[in-house]
Amino acid sequence: MSRPDRTIILDARALSRALQRMAVEVLELAHGTDRLVLIGIQRRGVELAERIARLIEQDEGVVVPRGALDITLYRDDLETVGPKPVIGETRIPGDLGGKHVVIVDDVLYTGRTVRAALDELADFGRPERISLCVLVDRGGRELPIQPDVVGTKVKVGDGERVDVLVEELDGRDEVDLVSGK
Amino acid sequence: MTAALGKDLVGLERLSPDQIRLILDTAEPFKEVSERPIKKVPALRGKTIVNLFFEASTRTRISFEFAEKRLSADTVNVAASGSAVQKGETLVDTARNLEAMRIDMVVIRHPSSGAAAFLGDRIRSNVVSAGDGKHEHPTQALLDLLTIRDKHGKIAGLKVCLVGDVLHSRVARSNIWGLSKLGAEVGVCGPDTLMPRGIEELGVCRFRRIEEAIEWADVLNVLRLQLERMEMGFIPSVREYYRVFGVTLERLEKAPRPLTIMHPGPMNRGVEIDSRVADGPHSVILDQVTNGVAVRMAVLYLLAGGRPELADAAKRGAE
Numbered sequence: 065m066s067r068p069d070r071t072i073i074l075d076a077r078a079l080s081r082a083l084q085r086m087a088v089e090v091l092e093l094a095h096g097t098d099r100l101v102l103i104g105i106q107r108r109g110v111e112l113a114e115r116i117a118r119l120i121e122q123d124e125g126v127v128v129p130r131g132a133l134d135i136t137l138y139r140d141d142l143e144t145v146g147p148k149p150v151i152g153e154t155r156i157p158g159d160l161g162g163k164h165v166v167i168v169d170d171v172l173y174t175g176r177t178v179r180a181a182l183d184e185l186a187d188f189g190r191p192e193r194i195s196l197c198v199l200v201d202r203g204g205r206e207l208p209i210q211p212d213v214v215g216t217k218v219k220v221g222d223g224e225r226v227d228v229l230v231e232e233l234d235g236r237d238e239v240d241l242v243s244g245k
Numbered sequence: 246m247t248a249a250l251g252k253d254l255v256g257l258e259r260l261s262p263d264q265i266r267l268i269l270d271t272a273e274p275f276k277e278v279s280e281r282p283i284k285k286v287p288a289l290r291g292k293t294i295v296n297l298f299f300e301a302s303t304r305t306r307i308s309f310e311f312a313e314k315r316l317s318a319d320t321v322n323v324a325a326s327g328s329a330v331q332k333g334e335t336l337v338d339t340a341r342n343l344e345a346m347r348i349d350m351v352v353i354r355h356p357s358s359g360a361a362a363f364l365g366d367r368i369r370s371n372v373v374s375a376g377d378g379k380h381e382h383p384t385q386a387l388l389d390l391l392t393i394r395d396k397h398g399k400i401a402g403l404k405v406c407l408v409g410d411v412l413h414s415r416v417a418r419s420n421i422w423g424l425s426k427l428g429a430e431v432g433v434c435g436p437d438t439l440m441p442r443g444i445e446e447l448g449v450c451r452f453r454r455i456e457e458a459i460e461w462a463d464v465l466n467v468l469r470l471q472l473e474r475m476e477m478g479f480i481p482s483v484r485e486y487y488r489v490f491g492v493t494l495e496r497l498e499k500a501p502r503p504l505t506i507m508h509p510g511p512m513n514r515g516v517e518i519d520s521r522v523a524d525g526p527h528s529v530i531l532d533q534v535t536n537g538v539a540v541r542m543a544v545l546y547l548l549a550g551g552r553p554e555l556a557d558a559a560k561r562g563a564e
Contacts, residue, residue, distance in 0.1 A: 134274065137286035137316075142550045151274040187283040 068171050073200070073218055073226070074239040082215035083112070086197060087119035093195055097126050101160065101191075105169040105181055106134040106152035111230045112199055113168035129157040131239045133167075138180035160189035166213075170228040172198040173217045175209035200239060250547050253365035253372040256381035257422040264425055269391050271543035272536070278315055279538055289316035289549055292460045294350040295343050297341055298324040298375070299336075302354055304510055304534065305375050305385070309352050312541035325354040336360060340368050350548065353377070358415075371548040376415055384544060385509050386419030388537040390427065392529050395536070396505050402427030406458045408492060409468035409517050410479075417468060421447050434458035435468075435490060437544075438479045454488050459500045466507040467492050470517045484517050493519040503527050510534070 074082060094100040097120065106114030110132045117128040134152040167181055178196060185194060197213035202220045217241070218226060224243045231237050250264055252539045257265065266343055278286055284460060294313050298306055306322070313320045321362050323343075325331065330339060340351060350371040358378030365372035376382040394400050405424050411417045411433050433444055434452035445451055452458040459465070480486045487493075497504060506518075506528040514520045523530060 137288040137546075141286075142288060150270055153274065154277055183287070187281065187285065189282065242520070 068228075069243045071241045071243075072238060073241050074216060076237040079199075079215075079237045079239060080093050082199065083115050084119060086213050086215055087116045088120075088201075090166055090195075090197055091120055091124070093212055094166065097128055098122050099162065099164045099192065100128055101157060101163045101165045102128060103133050103156070103165055103167050103181075103185070104130065105167065105177060106132060106136075106154075107233065108230055109133075109167075109169040110152075110226050111232050112170060116168060116197070118217070120134040122196050131156045133181055133184060135177055135180035135184055138184045140176065140180070160185065160191045163191045165191040165194045166197050167194060168185050168197045170198070171200045171202055171226050172209075172214075173194070173204050174209055175205045175207035178209050180209060199228060200226050250544075252548070253361070253371060253374075254383055254544055254548060255361040255365055255374045255377070257383050257419050257426065258381065258424070260422075262426045262428075265390070265423060268387055268402070268540065268543050268547065269394060271547060272387075272391055272539040275315075275539040275542040275546075278533070278542070279311075282302065285315050285317055285340055286349065287317045288546055289313070289318040291474040292316075292318040292349040292549055293347065294318045294320050294545070295348050296320060296322045296375075297339070297343075297351055297353045298323070299330065299353070299355045299360075300376070302375065305354065305382075307506060308534070308537040309373075309375060309384075309539045309541050312545055315538070316542055316545060318545070321348075329433070336364060337367050340364055340370075344351070344370055346366055350545065356403065370491075373548065378415065379413055379418070380415055380508075381422070384414050384537070384541050386423040387544070388533055388540040389416075389420055389466060389507060389509070390423050390508060391536045391540055393505070395427075395532065396529055397463065400424065402430075403464060404430045404432065404462045405435055405464040405466060406452065406462040407466050407468060407486050407552045408433035408434045408455065408458060409443065409490065410470055410474060411435055411468065412439045412441050412479075413474070414468050420466060421449060425449075427468040432458055432461060435484070438472070446493075455492065456496060456499070459492075459496055459504065462504060463502070464505040464507060465492060467518050469509065469511060470513055472513065472516075481519070483513075487516055491515075491517060491519060492522055494521045494525070497522060505529055507533060 102113040102117050104110035113130050117130045120128050132153055132155045134154050136151045195212040198211045199215035201211055201214045201217045226240055227240045227242050229238045230235055296309055310320055348370055352373045352375050355377050356373040358380035360377045361372055361374035374383055397403055407417045421431050432450040432452055436454055506522055506529045512518055512523055
């Protein structure tokens with residue numbers, strides 16, 4: 065068994081700069097904060113949505129509504145992967161009707177999580193628009209889903225994966241490319 | 246750690262503390278599903294669940310049905326009356342015929358103790374007990390545990406007393422297993438005629454007077470007194486039962502601290518419980534009903550996804 069090989073894609077400062085830029089792009093995409101709602105996907109998407117919301121709030125001086133979405137119950141692979149032991153919190157801030165919802169997640173890969181998130185959001189109301197904002201786009205899509213705001217793009221080979229670490233959960237901010245078992 | 250529950254849920258006696266905690270933790274997010282504008286998630290889409298009720302039940306059957314529907318399963322209700330059961334068909338034949346129509350799960354309530362386990366050993370579908378004879382009523386005990394945990398923030402170290410007809414109560418038996426596995430102290434209180442012989446061997450404290458139980462406990466779980474018991478000579482009269490064992494406001498006012506009041510329903514007001522207590526500020530009786538749906542959703546979800554071969558593989562991986 066070889067030791068996992070870690071390459072840093074974004075260190076704490078690069079991650080911080082990426083989030084700053086993403087916050088600006090989200091603001092441009094939504095034409096301001098009037099109808100903007102940020103929804104993070106459990107777990108690390110929730111932390112990233114919180115960061116982006118705070119950055120926007122610093123610049124604009126308004127409160128940006130934010131929420132959390134756990135898509136476990138909307139997955140299409142319960143039969144094959146079995147139940148996830150602990151399901152995270154789902155918290156939607158008010159009625160989504162007429163809002164511009166920006167879904168925030170850490171890594172975009174097959175697109176199946178986003179598909180599930182779109183289904184779940186539809187059960188909470190009818191937003192005027194839904195956009196997608198991800199920290200890392202690693203390619204490999206299995207569904208016709210594309211992000212609107214991207215922190216960084218990474219080419220990921222066979223047997224490699226992307227790890228996103230955030231201060232709140234992991235003790236440091238970092239994005240790594242991990243290869244080997 | 247064995248994360249999954251296996252194929253069936255027939256009682257808490259067979260579950261480990263970790264498995265019980267897994268169900269309670271999984272129930273937590275399901276509570277929120279019932280508060281959504283669209284109270285439904287697609288987790289069990291395409292699964293067919295048969296509710297096979299050989300005994301009358303309102304609350305439990307409706308609660309299971311809500312749980313199934315909120316998980317998007319397709320459900321069919323079969324009652325013993327008006328079905329082939331009345332024509333003499335055996336339990337296994339009934340279930341096999343249902344299985345031949347390609348079902349995935351059976352929720353069964355049956356007057357014979359052990360019926361759920363018996364069925365689970367003989368059919369491929371998942372079996373969930375909704376109460377079997379005097380044996381167990383696992384989902385009731387699980388919702389009781391969740392309600393206690395919500396109210397007190399913990400279960401370990403609490404003193405919970407079951408009051409009333411412990412002898413005939415599957416709710417009591419499941420509660421004793423669940424509470425003791427999670428580290429609570431369990432007491433029982435009721436007339437000698439309604440106490441199973443050797444109950445102390447299950448590690449519970451026995452109280453002969455309700456006043457002593459009230460002084461000791463943090464939580465009272467008041468069991469339903471089935472009125473037929475009086476005709477069968479277990480108690481002299483309903484009025485005398487209330488005078489001696491009734492959970493009344495006057496008795497509770499003498500307690501050193503406020504007691505949480507629970508009842509699995511349906512209640513006989515003025516028989517085992519005072520109306521002022523049932524509707525009082527420390528009653529969590531309706532919270533129990535709300536939690537029932539969440540707990541049953543958690544059980545169905547975990548059983549549906551927890552295929553036995555996966556559970557076994559997980560077990561091997563952990564060893």
